[in-house]
Amino acid sequence: MHLHKYEKIWLTFGFAALIIFLSVVGVSAFHQGHTPAGGLQKVDPDNLESTPPFDKPGVHEKEDGSYEVAVVAEAFGYTPGEIQVPAGEKVTFKVTSKDVTHSFSIVDTNVNMMVVPGQVNEKTHVFRDPGKYLIVCNEYCGSGHHFMSMEIEVVDQ
Amino acid sequence: MTAVSIPNPERKLALTNLGIAYTAFIIGTLCGLMQVFIRNDALQLPAWLDYYQILTAHGVLLALIFTTFFIFGFFQSGMSRTLGAFGPKVVFWNWVGLIITTTGTVMATVMIVSGEASVLYTFYAPMMANGFFYVGLALFVVGTWVQSFALAGHYLVWRKANKGEKSPLFAYMTVATIILWIIACLGVVATVLFQFIPWAFGWKEGINVELSRSLFWYFGHPLVYFWLLPAYIGWYVIVPKIIGGKVFSDSLARLSFILFILFSIPVGFHHQLTEPGIASFWKFLQTVLTFMVIVPSLMTAFSMFAVFETRGRELGGKGLFGWFRKLPWKDVRFTSIFIAMLFFIPGGAGGIINASFQMNEVIHNTLWVVGHFHITVGTPVAMTFFGITFWLIPFLTKRVFTKALQRLALIQIITWSIGMVLMSTAQHVLGLFGAPRRTAYTGYQHEDALAWFEGIISNHVTMAVGGSILFLSASLLIFIVVQLAWFAPMAESATQETFPIAESDARETPGILENWTVWIGVALVLIAVAYTIPVADMIQHAPPGSDGFRTW
Numbered sequence: 042m043h044l045h046k047y048e049k050i051w052l053t054f055g056f057a058a059l060i061i062f063l064s065v066v067g068v069s070a071f072h073q074g075h076t077p078a079g080g081l082q083k084v085d086p087d088n089l090e091s092t093p094p095f096d097k098p099g100v101h102e103k104e105d106g107s108y109e110v111a112v113v114a115e116a117f118g119y120t121p122g123e124i125q126v127p128a129g130e131k132v133t134f135k136v137t138s139k140d141v142t143h144s145f146s147i148v149d150t151n152v153n154m155m156v157v158p159g160q161v162n163e164k165t166h167v168f169r170d171p172g173k174y175l176i177v178c179n180e181y182c183g184s185g186h187h188f189m190s191m192e193i194e195v196v197d198q
Numbered sequence: 199m200t201a202v203s204i205p206n207p208e209r210k211l212a213l214t215n216l217g218i219a220y221t222a223f224i225i226g227t228l229c230g231l232m233q234v235f236i237r238n239d240a241l242q243l244p245a246w247l248d249y250y251q252i253l254t255a256h257g258v259l260l261a262l263i264f265t266t267f268f269i270f271g272f273f274q275s276g277m278s279r280t281l282g283a284f285g286p287k288v289v290f291w292n293w294v295g296l297i298i299t300t301t302g303t304v305m306a307t308v309m310i311v312s313g314e315a316s317v318l319y320t321f322y323a324p325m326m327a328n329g330f331f332y333v334g335l336a337l338f339v340v341g342t343w344v345q346s347f348a349l350a351g352h353y354l355v356w357r358k359a360n361k362g363e364k365s366p367l368f369a370y371m372t373v374a375t376i377i378l379w380i381i382a383c384l385g386v387v388a389t390v391l392f393q394f395i396p397w398a399f400g401w402k403e404g405i406n407v408e409l410s411r412s413l414f415w416y417f418g419h420p421l422v423y424f425w426l427l428p429a430y431i432g433w434y435v436i437v438p439k440i441i442g443g444k445v446f447s448d449s450l451a452r453l454s455f456i457l458f459i460l461f462s463i464p465v466g467f468h469h470q471l472t473e474p475g476i477a478s479f480w481k482f483l484q485t486v487l488t489f490m491v492i493v494p495s496l497m498t499a500f501s502m503f504a505v506f507e508t509r510g511r512e513l514g515g516k517g518l519f520g521w522f523r524k525l526p527w528k529d530v531r532f533t534s535i536f537i538a539m540l541f542f543i544p545g546g547a548g549g550i551i552n553a554s555f556q557m558n559e560v561i562h563n564t565l566w567v568v569g570h571f572h573i574t575v576g577t578p579v580a581m582t583f584f585g586i587t588f589w590l591i592p593f594l595t596k597r598v599f600t601k602a603l604q605r606l607a608l609i610q611i612i613t614w615s616i617g618m619v620l621m622s623t624a625q626h627v628l629g630l631f632g633a634p635r636r637t638a639y640t641g642y643q644h645e646d647a648l649a650w651f652e653g654i655i656s657n658h659v660t661m662a663v664g665g666s667i668l669f670l671s672a673s674l675l676i677f678i679v680v681q682l683a684w685f686a687p688m689a690e691s692a693t694q695e696t697f698p699i700a701e702s703d704a705r706e707t708p709g710i711l712e713n714w715t716v717w718i719g720v721a722l723v724l725i726a727v728a729y730t731i732p733v734a735d736m737i738q739h740a741p742p743g744s745d746g747f748r749t750w
Contacts, residue, residue, distance in 0.1 A: 042449045042708055048500050055496040063486055066555050070482060075556045077481070080474040083741035116749045140747045141325050142407065144472075144563060148632030148646045153559045155473035158324060158407055159741030162474040175644040179563040179634035181318050183325070183749025184248060187637040192644065 078154040078164040084137055086158040089113055094135060100126060107131040114156045114178070115139035117185035124193040126168065133165045144180040147193060155180060168195040203694070207289045208278040209594045213683070214296060215271030216591065218303075219264050220679050226259030227672035234621070234665030238651065238658035239639045249638035250316040250750055257319035258310065261425075261575065262338070263303055268583050269428045270296070270345050273372050275594060276431070277349055279697045280366040281356040288355075291348035299341025305334030316750040318636065320418070321394075323410045326746025329398035336390050339383050346376040364704040364712060367451060368435050374455040375427040377714065378420055381721060382463060385416030397746065404743015408475035409736045415466030416729065423462040423491075425575050427455065429582035432535060433502055436586070439698035440532050441525060443509035446501040449707040454494035454501075456711060460721050461490040464728030471558040480732040481555065487728060488553045495546060502539060530607040531698075534585030537615055542578035548626070549574065563636070566629025569622040577618050581611060584675060591679060592695040597686040599695055606678055613671035621664025627656040 044052075069075045089095040094111035098120045101109045108130055113120045115138065126132045136145045136156045143156040147166075154162045156178075168174075178189035203209070229252045235241035236249055243249060274292060278284055284292070309315040315327035321335075353373050357365065364370075389410045396402035434451045438444055445451060467476055467484040510521025526532050548570045551557055561567060588607050592599045599607075633640065633650045640647060651658055689695065710716065 042453070043447070043706060044450075045447070045504070048450075048497075048504075051500050052493070052496060055492060059489055059492055063489060066485070066557075067482065070478065070555055076478045077471045077556050077559050078473070079476065079478055079481070081477060081739075082474075083739060085742045086744055087742065116747070141749055142322050142411075146563070146632070146634070148644075151556075151559045153472050153562050155470075155562075157411070157473055157475065158744045160408060160474035162472075173644070175632070175642060175646050177632075177634050177640075177642065179636070180322075181250065181253075181636040183747075184250065184316075185749075186250070187640055190642050190644075 078152075078162050080135075080161050080163040082161040082163075083159055084161055086137070086139055089137065089139060095137060100124060107133065109133050109135060112136045112145060113139055114143040114145060114189075116141060116143075116183050117178070117189040119145070119176070119189075119191050122191060124191075126193065126195055127198045128168050128171045128195050129198065131165055131167055133163060135161055135163050137161050141182050142180055143178045143182045143189065146177055146179045148175040148177065150174065153179070171195045171197045203593070203596060204275060204278040204697075205283045208274055208284055211289065211292050211296065212271040212275040213591075213594050215267045215274065216587070216594075217683075218300060219267035219271065220676060222259040222263035222267065222303075224672060224676045226256050226264060227669055229253070229256035229259065231665055231669040234658075234662040236638055237640070238662050239641070240662065248313065248316060248750065250318070251310060251313060253636065254310050254316055254318050255307075258306065261319060261571075265425045265575070265579070265583075266299070266338075266342060268587075269375075269424070270299075270342070272428055272431075272583075272586060272590065273349055273375075274345075275590060275697065276368045276699075277352055277372055280368045280699060281352060284352055285355065288348050288352045291351070292345050295341045295344030295346075295348060297341070298337055298344060302334045302337030302339070302341055305337065306331055307334075309334060313750075320414065322414070323394070323397075323405045323407045324744035324747055325750075326398055326748060329395060332390050332394040332398055336387065336395070339387055339390075343380060343383065346380060349373075350376055364707055364709070366699070367445060367448060367702045367704070368431060368699060370452055370712065371427065371431045371435065371455055373714070374452075374459060375424065375431075377718060378427065378459050378462065379424045381459075381718070381725075382417050382420035382424065385413040385466075386418075389413035404745065406736065406740045407744050408473075409733070409740070411470060411473070412466065412476070412729075412733060412736060415469040416463070417466075418469060419466045419488075420462045422571075422575060423458055425579045427458060429538070429579045430455075430498060432582045432586050433498065433539065435700055435702070436698050437502070437532060437535050438505045438509075438700035440529060441506070441509050443505050443512075443700065445700050445702035446504045446508070448702040448704045449711065450497055450501060451702070452707060452711045454497045456717050457494040457497075458491065459717060460724060461487055461494075463721060464724045465491075465553075467728075467732075468553040468558070471555060472562045475736060476732055477735075480728070484728055485553060485555045487724070489550070492550070530604055530611065531585055531589055533608065534588070534611045535582050537611060538578045538581035538585065541573050541581070541615075541618070545570065545574040545578055561629055563634060564629035565625045565633045565635050568635045569625030569629060572618060572622045572625065576622075577614070581614060584611060584614070587675075587679060588682075589695050589698070591682040592686065592689070593697050595683055595686075596689050596694060597682055598689045598693050599682060600686055603678055603681055603686065606674060610671050610674045610678065613667055613674070617664045617667030617671055619664070621661050621668060623655055624657060624660040624664065627653070628658070628661070631656055 138156045138158040146153045309331035315331035317327045465488040510524040513524040515521030515524040
């Protein structure tokens with residue numbers, strides 16, 4: 042099969058760029074821990090009231106000084122209805138759904154999590170700036186989908 | 199091979215497919231027009247009509263129905279043009295397939311219109327539509343399979359009669375696209391037949407949501423290549439002929455199609471990067487496989503511009519870029535496709551961003567994604583289809599694509615481009631600011647959300663202006679289609695529109711490229727590597743099944 046000289050140069054360049062690019066993404070993901078939201082824990086969506094941490098939705102300070110926020114999504118809102126976390130601390134969101142698939146996405150941050158019934162999604166984030174952040178559901182969940190939102194307040198310590 | 203036309207049975211088949219495609223197109227674009235106005239609060243729907251119903255119709259009609267029917271009409275005419283007339287069995291089974299596909303389409307559409315299936319075209323569980331919506335989807339896919347097998351049968355007959363010869367490039371690429379489609383559909387067929395239908399009719403309780411999502415995206419990503427590859431056929435095989443050139447390299451063209459089969463399927467997890475239930479390792483592995491399609495994409499870009507430059511120099515273009523001005527810009531059959539290619543440059547770059555693992559979190563399910571697929575399927579694919587329509591319909595109806603209609607066609611593609619630049623730029627930027635996709639009027643009371651109505655580019659109003667121009671352009675296209683189908687003057691033999699097929703030198707092309715068993719085998723191995731363990735894990739460690747919900 043004949044390859045034109047310029048095409049060889051073009052493809053070699055493309056291939057090299059690809060390898061460098063994927064290496065950067067891979068190192069960032071697995072060496073520095075920058076993976077997108079995820080998690081392998083399962084729950085019974087009909088029985089969240091007695092499944093920790095969703096039996097007590099809200100903000101919990103952990104022993105190591107970091108924070109965990111348990112959130113239950115259902116059409117068309119979130120429990121708890123208010124969240125307040127400190128700036129500059131590690132905050133781990135744990136989210137699941139009581140009914141259909143939703144999302145828990147905090148505008149102006151990289152927290153953008155799918156909320157799938159039966160599954161627990163996790164993401165750790167540090168808020169640098171205090172203020173009120175908008176949380177929206179960005180996965181279609183029904184006729185009230187565009188009303189499904191709330192605010193999270195980040196306060197100075 | 200130089201036939202002025204193709205036999206009547208194929209003409210009727212192809213025209214029926216194209217007719218349904220363009221009917222879906224105009225209704226679908228009208229839905230789109232309503233959406234952009236609802237999103238900036240300029241339009242209130244009557245109580246019996248819901249935003250999400252319109253959104254579902256827009257997605258299904260344009261992304262599934264318009265594309266699929268158009269593609270089969272294009273394939274049927276091209277296969278007859280390059281491999282010779284269809285036998286009676288091929289014609290019969292193509293009709294059977296077409297009728298099944300149409301029946302499925304009608305069923306699903308009735309369910310959507312009657313509000314029984316406002317689940318969007320991704321129909322994510324555990325939202326539960328009327329069971330007949332899923333039956334409609336299944337019939338749609340089965341119908342396309344029947345048409346696919348009929349075309350594959352025609353190809354096999356040709357190969358038997360022409361032992362040892364390489365098939366014409368058009369037929370080769372059609373078969374590659376069909377193989378991709380059939381392997382891809384296995385995922386959606388599995389989830390619809392074994393998960394959704396028994397669950398929606400109440401024969402089985404509970405659904406494994408994560409499994410259904412994964413099976414959907416196993417199908418959902420190659421689906422976009424099923425749209426793209428027929429456009430690539432236009433780029434590789436038809437455009438060179440229109441500008442008077444030849445295919446740059448037969449073997450590389452075939453190799454790129456093989457690479458698309460291999461690397462467009464085992465990659466669905468890159469649509470699921472921000473969700474639980476899939477370990478990071480598997481998400482990353484599929485990310486790597488996703489990026490392999492960059493190789494055939496670069497090959498295609500190289501081939502196209504090589505053809506353009508070679509031809510431009512033949513026409514007397516001098517200097518580094520002199521050839522560029524020599525290209526036949528007044529020929530809308532060429533200009534439309536050239537603009538389509540230009541749109542694919544930012545479209546492809548955006549795709550790389552979307553699939554980039556952690557970077558996906560920035561844009562996942564924001565308006566950015568909507569902007570992205572409007573400058574991939576919505577322009578490179580759709581506008582290539584427009585460019586093909588301009589000669590394919592008069593070729594089939596034996597009418598003339600008159601000078602006046604050609605001028606209108608140029609206006610049509612220019613307005614489509616302007617509308618799309620406005621709309622998709624606004625969508626991309628709004629997405630970066632966090633505006634969600636798939637929402638009706640987003641009246642969130644927060645300064646970040648209020649800003650989505652304030653910028654110049656990043657504004658829902660800009661999006662609506664673009665959308666309105668697009669709808670005008672779509673109406674113009676329908677006018678041209680109707681003229682070409684029924685009203686343009688009949689052609690004399692000298693003015694008869696031809697089906698352009700460029701010469702492609704296959705003498706040096708390795709025979710292994712047409713050994714489908716090998717490539718299907720490699721594709722299945724890659725799929726097994728990418729999917730077996732994570733899918734087995736989803737089944738073994740499944741949470742209790744979800745009940746169905748009707749939240750609309």
